[in-house]
Amino acid sequence: MSTEWKYDVNDLVWAKMKGFPPWPGRVSEPTDALKKIAKKNSKCIFFFGSKNFAWIEIGCLKPYYEFKESLTISCKTPTFKEACKAIEQYIQDTKDGKNNGIPESVNFENLIKSDTPSQPVKKRISTNARNSTSNSSVKKRKSQNDSSSFDSDSTKSKPKKERLNSSLNTGYFATQLGLTTSNNISPLRKNHSLLDRPAIQEPESAPLDVTTVSRSLMNKNILPSDLKFGFIGIGTMGAGIVKNLLNSGHKVVIWNRTTEKSQMFQDAGAIIALTPSDVIGGSDITFSCVADPQVAKDMVFGNCGVLSEITQDKGFVEMSGIDPETSQDIGEAIISKGGRYLEAMLQGSKPEAEDGSLICMAAGDKTLYDDCHSAFCAIAKHSIYLGEVGSATKxxxxxxxxxxxxxxxxxxxxxxxxxxxxxxxxxxxxxxxxxxxxxxxxxxxxxxxxxxxxxxxxxxxxxxxxxxxxxxxxxxxxxxxxxxxxxxxxxxxxxxxxxxxxxxxxxxxxxx
Known part of the structure; x- marks a missing residue:
């Protein structure tokens, strides 16, 4: 059984949006922006608490006072409780004559008219007495069984349709700013827009202290190799790796695209090379740790690149985050020149790189992996050999x-x-x-x-x-x-x- 109700401006109601609990609201005059998206058989509702507006179908409204006791306990979220407090405060202010008979929707719209004047809002304001009592604001057209829940009985004679759709306004500011949403966002819940996100600032980065030996490295008791190691790319990960190679007693030759980053490592004992090919020429084994597959290829195949200096006594270890195909291409090029190739993929982040606690997964030339043992001990807490080239990148x-x-x-x-x-x-x-x-x-x-x-x-x-x-x-x-x-x-x-x-x-x- 159903009951039909008639609602006038300023009547207090429970408004039901699909997927959300009934919420305390007030029938209001629509703002100019809301008039443009007016809905048939709907009322413009001002939601207490959130102070937003939306078109709600009449079948989704119930008089506030008749259902106050049953619906007040229907939701216990903090935002719902705040909304209940707000509507009770509104009722009290109305009794005390503080609302002046002006709906908040009108006041709200008047506040933003300084730069963009709009058409005047036609006021259809009822008396304060209508706000303070429910019986005078609600007229029963049919007397039938009362129900405290929102059911679909009142719409059984109508074809089924969505009560709310993606074009429904979710708040006055959303309409004024031209923002739209692709789903039903309720004005009753806490929401954030892109305009509220934190200001984008350059991420802070603490300066690296090259001379300080990490606790992890001190506990490893590493015997450094007699081989000379080269390193290409002093980035987020590379800086920590080079630091631990130097602090563990290894001889290191480095190159970086921006020379400013290299200076502090030179002060700590590293040799600065002019080009990637110079790193290969001055080292027995060279590590490369750059941004992406394309940069990795540039380091190898480009002008003054790695490949020009590769000989039978040289080893090349690719540490960059690359795909298996790129690793295969680089490996084939290195091997075709008589060199040895190893891919050594790293799991971890900047703190682990600086601490020397990365996970190193290697694949390729096993003799090269063995020659890198002391270096891997300095930069990682675990190093694992996985077999043929491609296994580590995968x-x-x-x-x-x-x-x-x-x-x-x-x-x-x-x-x-x-x-x-x-x-x-x-x-x-x-x-x-x-x-x-x-x-x-x-x-x-x-x-x-x-x-x-x-x-x-x-x-x-x-x-x-x-x-x-x-x-x-x-x-x-x-x-x-x-x-x-x-x-x-x-x-x-x-x-x-x-x-x-x-x-x-x-x-x-x-x-x-």
Missing amino acids: MNLILHSIKAVALAGLAEGMALADRAGISQKNLLEILGMTSLKCSLLMEKGTAMMENNFKTHQALKHTQKDLSLSLNWSDTLEQPCPVTASVNEVFKHAKRLGYSDHDSSAVYVRAKF
Whole structure:
């Protein structure tokens, strides 16, 4: 059985949006912007608490007073409680004559008319007495069984349709700013827009102290090799690696595209080379750790590159995050010149590189792997030989994909908790009590909670690894739909300006 009601401006109601609990509101005059998207058989509702407006179908409205006792306990979220307090305060202010009979929608619109004058709003204002009593504002057309829940009986005679769609305005500011959404976002819940996101600033990076020996390195008791090691690329990871090679007593020749980064290593005992080929010429074994596959190829095949100086007594170790095909190409070129080739993929981030606690996965020439033993001990807590060229790069891409998927899931969970009014700190504490506890999720979760995206592993490199993984999976015809979706999330975070920030900055994409 159903009951039809008639509502006038300023009547207090419970407004039901699809997927959300009934919410205290007031029938209001629509603003100029809302008039443009007026809905048939709907009323413009001002929502208490959120102070937003939306068109709500009459079948989704119930009088406030008649259902106050039953619906006040229908939701216990902090935002709902604030809304209930707001409507009760409005009722009290009305009794005290503080509202002056002017709906908040009219006042609200008048506040933003300074620069963009709009058409005057036609006022259809009822008396204060109508606000203070419910019986005078609600006229029953049919007397039938009362119900405290919002059911579909009142619309059974109508064809089924969505009560809310993607074009529904979610707030006055959204309309004024021309923002639209692709899903039903309720004005009743805490929400964030791109305009609210943190200001994009250059990620802070603490200066590296080359002379300080890490505790991890001191505990290893390494006997340095008599061989001379070269190193190409003093970036986020490379700087920490070179530091530990020097502090463990190895002789190191270095080259970097920007010479300013090389100076502090020269002061610590490194030899500075003028070109990548000079590094090869002055070293027995050369490591390369650069940004991506294209740069890795440039270092080898480019002008003054590695290949020009490779001989039978030279070894080349590729540490850059590359795909199996690129590694095969570089390996074949090195071997064709009589040199030895090894791919050594690194798992870890900037702190682990500086501490000497990376995980090193190597594949290729076994004798070269053995000759690098002391160097690998200095930079990693574990080094593993996986076999032929390609094995390490494949394993590396799989591990990076798993990490990225976990980070995206954590970011969405943290954003969901924030919107629902759940303490993110409590979320991380409870997560730490479960089987999900790991250093990655705990550290990145803390960074998300504090909006501290100091770079440990750049977000652009995580997205690069995802892209390489997907390209490789395509050659195997292996579906990776989750990885593909996560890749789009990281790409969007890059578009927002967080390429050089830590991978935990993917939270910004999830939240805003």
